[in-house]
Structure formats: structure tokens, C-alpha cells
Amino acid sequence: MKLRNLLPAALLLVVRAFSQTVSDPAYSAERLARVDRLLQQYVDQKKIAGAVALVLHDGKPVYQKAVGWSDKEANRPMTANTLFRIASQTKALTSTAVLALVEEGKIGLSEPVSHFIPTFTKTTVLAAGASTPVPAKRAITIQDLLTHTAGISYGTDRQVAALYEAKGLGPAAGNGWYTADKDEPICETMERLGTLPFVAQPGEAFVYGYNTDILGCVVEKASGMSLAEFIRTRITAPLGLKDTRFFIPAAERDRLAAVYASGPDGLAVRAPDGSKGQGSYVDGPRKSFAGGAGLTSTAADYARFLEMIRNGGALGGTRILSPRTVDLMTTNQSGSLHSTTGLGFGLGFETVDRYGASGMAGVGAFGWGGAYGTTYQVDRQSHSVLVLMIQLMPNGTDIQAKFNALVYQALVK
Numbered sequence: 001m002k003l004r005n006l007l008p009a010a011l012l013l014v015v016r017a018f019s020q021t022v023s024d025p026a027y028s029a030e031r032l033a034r035v036d037r038l039l040q041q042y043v044d045q046k047k048i049a050g051a052v053a054l055v056l057h058d059g060k061p062v063y064q065k066a067v068g069w070s071d072k073e074a075n076r077p078m079t080a081n082t083l084f085r086i087a088s089q090t091k092a093l094t095s096t097a098v099l100a101l102v103e104e105g106k107i108g109l110s111e112p113v114s115h116f117i118p119t120f121t122k123t124t125v126l127a128a129g130a131s132t133p134v135p136a137k138r139a140i141t142i143q144d145l146l147t148h149t150a151g152i153s154y155g156t157d158r159q160v161a162a163l164y165e166a167k168g169l170g171p172a173a174g175n176g177w178y179t180a181d182k183d184e185p186i187c188e189t190m191e192r193l194g195t196l197p198f199v200a201q202p203g204e205a206f207v208y209g210y211n212t213d214i215l216g217c218v219v220e221k222a223s224g225m226s227l228a229e230f231i232r233t234r235i236t237a238p239l240g241l242k243d244t245r246f247f248i249p250a251a252e253r254d255r256l257a258a259v260y261a262s263g264p265d266g267l268a269v270r271a272p273d274g275s276k277g278q279g280s281y282v283d284g285p286r287k288s289f290a291g292g293a294g295l296t297s298t299a300a301d302y303a304r305f306l307e308m309i310r311n312g313g314a315l316g317g318t319r320i321l322s323p324r325t326v327d328l329m330t331t332n333q334s335g336s337l338h339s340t341t342g343l344g345f346g347l348g349f350e351t352v353d354r355y356g357a358s359g360m361a362g363v364g365a366f367g368w369g370g371a372y373g374t375t376y377q378v379d380r381q382s383h384s385v386l387v388l389m390i391q392l393m394p395n396g397t398d399i400q401a402k403f404n405a406l407v408y409q410a411l412v413k
Contacts, residue, residue: 216291
């Protein structure tokens with residue numbers, strides 16, 4: 001038999017080794033099997049290289065699946081402990097770090113960010129269609145940053161793009177995603193950001209952008225340690241999360257999934273090396289700890305972090321946040337500024353305020369995702385945590401929404 005005919009069978013054996021569906025009265029095992037078919041279909045159709053899916057119910061795994069390839073060109077199958085670039089899913093951990101310092105009185109939610117970064121003392125706004133910046137009507141607060149209502153974008157808006165690019169931000173920084181390649185500490189970058197105009201007045205619009213990167217600098221200033229060290233000592237180490245880090249040890253290089261991109265035909269093609277492709281999450285320069293986009297993690301690690309939040313801020317006898325703080329961060333704090341479709345934004349998470357606003361997610365669910373295609377949702381009504389990890393940027397698929405739908409349809413109580 002030819003080698004190419006052996007590969008699918010070999011891959012199937014590896015996938016089975018990392019496939020698990022546990023009997024749970026809340027879920028139909030027969031219906032959960034539909035998720036298997038969905039993931040395999042996207043791999044077989046070459047829309048993704050591979051994926052890891054994990055579902056927890058009351059903190060226990062009821063579904064886990066690794067399918068396809070971590071690195072197709074290197075013939076490395078996807079496994080349950082594959083590492084992923086989680087991009088904007090970093091924001092949830094940075095927001096948790098901020099709120100831990102709020103609980104200690106070292107940061108105030110209504111406190112101006114200029115108390116920590118002086119260049120934010122006098123910010124300006126250059127709205128769409130305007131020719132010159134105007135002073136901000138009020139100071140930008142910590143809560144503005146947590147809810148993305150500070151008016152701060154990623155600097156790619158037409159009216160500010162050239163100004164940001166000249167300062168090494170916006171288009172020059174890859175929309176804020178490719179932070180592993182930066183050769184300066186994050187506070188230096190954010191201090192420079194404070195000299196640039198923003199695109200909306202504080203508190204007047206939901207604008208997704210550098211907000212959480214700024215908060216990462218605030219954590220450093222308020223705690224006296226790097227963001228990486230704070231997250232390690234205050235969140236990941238206490239929770240036993242050994243794989244959630246800004247940079248990966250060289251010895252674990254092969255655990256990192258390769259990045260792919262959806263081509264014009266919808267097929268996944270390998271992304272190039274460099275900052276806008278594979279990134280420098282192993283070799284560094286290991287200087288920029290970006291709170292908005294810098295971490296790597298595994299499905300299991302990230303699900304455990306989310307379970308801590310779902311469980312009211314504590315897990316396994318370790319408390320990270322108080323129950324009151326968790327309620328605050330997972331409740332819509334942006335009013336109708338984020339969306340008029342039944343979605344809101346809390347202090348670090350998108351919230352579901354109306355059933356049907358996010359598929360079958362229940363009211364009170366919260367979640368977000370990352371630029372490389374990773375996504376998660378925590379559903380309080382069903383006591384479930386859903387995590388899907390892929391590495392695809394840009395992502396032209398609809399796999400995330402379908403994954404969530406197939407998990408929810410498997411609930412029987």
C-alpha cells in the first residue's frame with residue numbers, strides 16, 4: 001500500500017487518541033457526535049488545517065476533540081495539548097488582572113488612565129469627516145477602556161491611519177495583533193499612543209481597539225511588575241495553567257500550531273513567516289507583553305480559566321476575583337453603545353442580553369474570540385463552557401457559529 005493511502009488511517013488513530021465524549025445527563029452523546037462530523041468536514045474540505053474543541057459542564061469535560069493537523073506541512077497531527085495564539089482572548093485575562101487590582105484599591109474603575117500614563121492627560125479626537133482634532137470632552141477612565149467605550153480604535157480608520165503609521169501603530173503594527181514582534185515594552189508603545197488622536201469621544205461609542213493594551217500598561221504601573229509576571233503569579237499559576245504564556249520555550253516549539261489563511265476560494269493556505277504570518281511567539285524579542293493580543297494557550301488551559309469566572313471567581317479552592325466583581329464584568333456595562341441586537345459588553349466580555357442574540361446562548365452568557373479564529377462562550381444557564389481553537393487569519397469560515405449551535409442543540413436539560 002502506498003504511503004499516501006496510509007496517512008488518513010494514521011491520522012484517524014491519532015485523533016481517536018484525543019477524542020472524548022463523557023456521559024452527562026445534561027447532554028445527548030448522540031447529538032454531540034454531530035460536532036465530530038462538523039469538525040471533520042471542515043478539515044476534509046480543506047477549509048481549516050485542524051481544530052481542538054472542548055466543552056465543560058459544571059467544570060467537567062463532556063466533549064473533547066482534536067482533529068486534523070497542527071502543522072500540515074510538517075505532518076504534525078493536532079492534539080489536545082497543541083498551543084494556539086489566542087490574540088484578543090488575551091483581553092479576558094488582562095481585564096481580570098485589572099479587576100484584581102481594583103479589589104485591592106490600587107486602581108479605580110472611574111479613575112483617569114492619565115494617573116498611570118501621563119500622555120493621556122490631554123487626549124484629542126479626530127472624528128470621521130473632520131479635518132482637525134478637537135480636545136476630548138472628558139478624561140478617559142479605566143472603565144471606558146474595559147468596556148471599549150473610550151473612543152480608541154486600532155488606528156486603521158481613514159482619518160487617523162497615516163498619523164498612527166508614522167508612530168509605528170495602526171497599519172504599521174498589524175492592527176495591534178502581531179505584538180510578539182515588537183522590540184519595546186508595552187508601556188512605551190502605549191505612552192506614544194496617548195499622543196495620537198482617537199476616533200470618538202469617551203463614553204459616546206463602542207470602538208474596538210487598543211483599549212486592553214493600555215490596560216496592560218496600567219497593570220504594570222499599578223503592580224510594579226510586568227504584565228507577564230502579574231498574570232503568571234496572580235492568575236495562571238494559582239489556577240494551574242501551565243500553558244498560558246506570552247512566549248513559548250524553544251523546546252516546545254513543535255507544540256505551536258501553524259497559522260493558515262482563508263484563500264479566495266475558501267481553502268486554507270499556510271501563512272508566511274514573519275509578523276503578519278506565523279509571528280515570533282517562540283524567538284521573541286520577548287519584550288512586549290500586550291494585554292490585548294499577546295498570549296498563547298491551550299483549549300484546556302483557557303477553559304479552566306473560564307470555569308473560574310463561571311464559578312464566581314474561584315476554582316479548586318483558589319479565589320482570583322470576588323463573586324461581585326465577576327457579576328460586574330459579565331454584565332452589560334456599555335448600555336446600547338456596543339450593539340442594538342441584544343448584545344452588550346461588560347468589563348472584558350461580550351454579553352448576551354436577549355435570547356437569540358448569539359445563536360442559542362442563554363441570557364447572561366458571555367464570550368469573545370481571537371483574530372486567529374479561536375473562540376469561546378460561557379453559558380450560565382446550562383453551566384457550560386465552550387472553547388474552539390483554530391489558527392486561521394483571515395478566517396473566511398463560519399465554523400465558530402456552527403460549533404456553538406451543535407453544542408447547544410445537544411443539551412437535553
